[in-house]
Amino acid sequence: PSEIEAATLDIFWPSFSADGGNLLYIITDPVLSDPSKGRCRVKQIQNINPLNLRLTNEHIPTEAPHRIQSADYGKTEEEEEDEDETEEHMEREEETKVQK
Numbered sequence: 085p086s087e088i089e090a091a092t093l094d095i096f097w098p099s100f101s102a103d104g105g106n107l108l109y110i111i112t113d114p115v116l117s118d119p120s121k122g123r124c125r126v127k128q129i130q131n132i133n134p135l136n137l138r139l140t141n142e143h144i145p146t147e148a149p150h151r152i153q154s155a156d157y158g159k160t161e162e163e164e165e166d167e168d169e170t171e172e173h174m175e176r177e178e179e180t181k182v183q184k
Contacts, residue, residue: 099131111137
C-alpha cells in the first residue's frame with residue numbers, strides 16, 4: 085500500500101433534459117463541510133444559477149392544495165360510482181356559476 089498525495093474526482097451528471105429544461109439546478113457554488121480536506125470546483129460556472137434566482141425566506145401565498153380523500157376500501161363499486169357522479173355534478177354546477 086502507498087499513500088495518495090493528491091487525487092481529483094470528476095463527477096458528471098445530466099444537467100438538462102432532452103428539451104433543454106433543468107434537471108439539476110445549482111444555486112450557489114458547492115461547499116465542503118471541512119474545507120481543509122479538499123476543495124470543490126465547478127468547471128462550467130455558467131451552469132451555476134443561470135436564471136439568477138434569489139434565495140429568500142419570504143412566504144408567497146399560493147392557492148390551497150386540493151384535498152385528496154383517502155380511499156375507503158369498504159365501499160362497493162356502485163357506491164364509488166355514485167360518489168363520482170355526485171362530484172362531477174357539483175363540478176358542473178360550479179362551472180355554471182363561474183360562467184354566469
